[in-house]
Amino acid sequence: MRELGGTVYHAARGWLPHLLDELGDRDRLDGELVTVLGPRRKARWARNLWLEPLLIDFSSVGEAAKILRSIQRNWAACPNRLHRRTALIAEKLPPLPLKPKVFPFDIPEVPMGAFTLLDEGRMLASGVCSSPFANGEFEFEEDKEGPPSRAYRKLWEALVLTGTRPGPGDVCVDAGASPGGWTWALAGLGAQVTAIDRADLEPRIAALPNVKVLRHDAFTLKPEDFGPVDWLFSDVICYPPALLAWVEKWLASGLARNFVCTIKMQGADYDRATTDLFEAVPGSRVVHLWHNRHELTWIKVEGDRGLGSPPRD
Numbered sequence: 001m002r003e004l005g006g007t008v009y010h011a012a013r014g015w016l017p018h019l020l021d022e023l024g025d026r027d028r029l030d031g032e033l034v035t036v037l038g039p040r041r042k043a044r045w046a047r048n049l050w051l052e053p054l055l056i057d058f059s060s061v062g063e064a065a066k067i068l069r070s071i072q073r074n075w076a077a078c079p080n081r082l083h084r085r086t087a088l089i090a091e092k093l094p095p096l097p098l099k100p101k102v103f104p105f106d107i108p109e110v111p112m113g114a115f116t117l118l119d120e121g122r123m124l125a126s127g128v129c130s131s132p133f134a135n136g137e138f139e140f141e142e143d144k145e146g147p148p149s150r151a152y153r154k155l156w157e158a159l160v161l162t163g164t165r166p167g168p169g170d171v172c173v174d175a176g177a178s179p180g181g182w183t184w185a186l187a188g189l190g191a192q193v194t195a196i197d198r199a200d201l202e203p204r205i206a207a208l209p210n211v212k213v214l215r216h217d218a219f220t221l222k223p224e225d226f227g228p229v230d231w232l233f234s235d236v237i238c239y240p241p242a243l244l245a246w247v248e249k250w251l252a253s254g255l256a257r258n259f260v261c262t263i264k265m266q267g268a269d270y271d272r273a274t275t276d277l278f279e280a281v282p283g284s285r286v287v288h289l290w291h292n293r294h295e296l297t298w299i300k301v302e303g304d305r306g307l308g309s310p311p312r313d
């Protein structure tokens with residue numbers, strides 16, 4: 001067994017090209033796993049980073065499982081080649097908690113490792129990964145009746161990773177709220193929600209007692225029009241600089257305590273320059289959530305546990 005001295009980046013689902021682009025040169029490519037030796041690089045289009053990769057030689061399935069178990073308990077198989085042999089090793093490891101999760105839930109401080117076979121007798125494995133979920137992947141137990149869209153799942157995911165969330169009476173602004181998935185989720189936590197959109201919200205969401213609707217362009221409203229808010233949310237479809245300009249007004253005003261905003265990429269492009277400006281805001285981070293599509297999530301939340309991101313250098 002030997003340390004590789006680098007990082008393995010597991011690409012976000014469907015976004016390997018963006019990941020390869022942001023990493024630049026690489027040392028290995030195994031399916032969606034990109035290995036870069038040397039210091040860690042900034043990588044947002046990743047679902048999981050293998051932070052302490054090891055090369056492990058083994059002579060049998062049993063020995064492979066034994067070595068992994070001697071490092072720590074939880075291991076996600078990441079099959080790329082030798083699928084059958086990978087599955088046999090996984091069967092000899094403790095079962096993973098893969099059932100859909102009920103929101104809200106707390107993520108325990110238990111490491112989740114990952115491994116892949118390179119050949120019959122050699123694997124790449126890391127006991128320490130950036131995501132607390134197996135291969136960065138998990139599902140919520142969904143509510144098929146309440147929410148008018150499935151977009152609430154990415155909001156739930158962001159809140160689970162921060163380890164905090166709005167509570168009863170918290171004042172929330174939800175920009176780009178239609179048809180109302182995020183507003184439904186926030187209202188369900190007991191928050192007071194001002195939902196802004198140029199389009200209508202689904203009537204039953206607009207009618208919730210703790211929801212107020214503003215049919216308006218969010219970006220022409222100023223922070224002073226609202227006063228202090230506990231949480232500012234945005235899922236507005238727009239060019240990233242338009243969102244940044246609005247967020248900068250909120251930051252300058254000091255009127256919002258917490259932010260969760262989706263940075264939507266337009267067409268096939270990745271606006272890296274604007275994303276860098278978001279991430280340069282002190283106390284914030286940018287992640288690609290499992291429930292994100294061609295978008296990233298900017299999080300600036302007091303007491304953020306930072307789960308799902310590698311430790312800051």
Ligand SMILES: C[S@@+](CC[C@H](N)C(=O)[O-])C[C@H]1O[C@@H](n2cnc3c(N)ncnc32)[C@H](O)[C@@H]1O
Pocket residue numbers: 148149150151152175176177178179180181182183196197198199216217218219235236237238
């Ligand atoms: C992805 S949808 C939001 C989905 C919503 N978060 C949910 O959970 O149902 C994006 C929304 O942004 C709205 N939008 C686009 N530009 C806007 C603007 N300048 N001001 C307010 N809303 C805007 C669109 O009307 C659309 O409803």
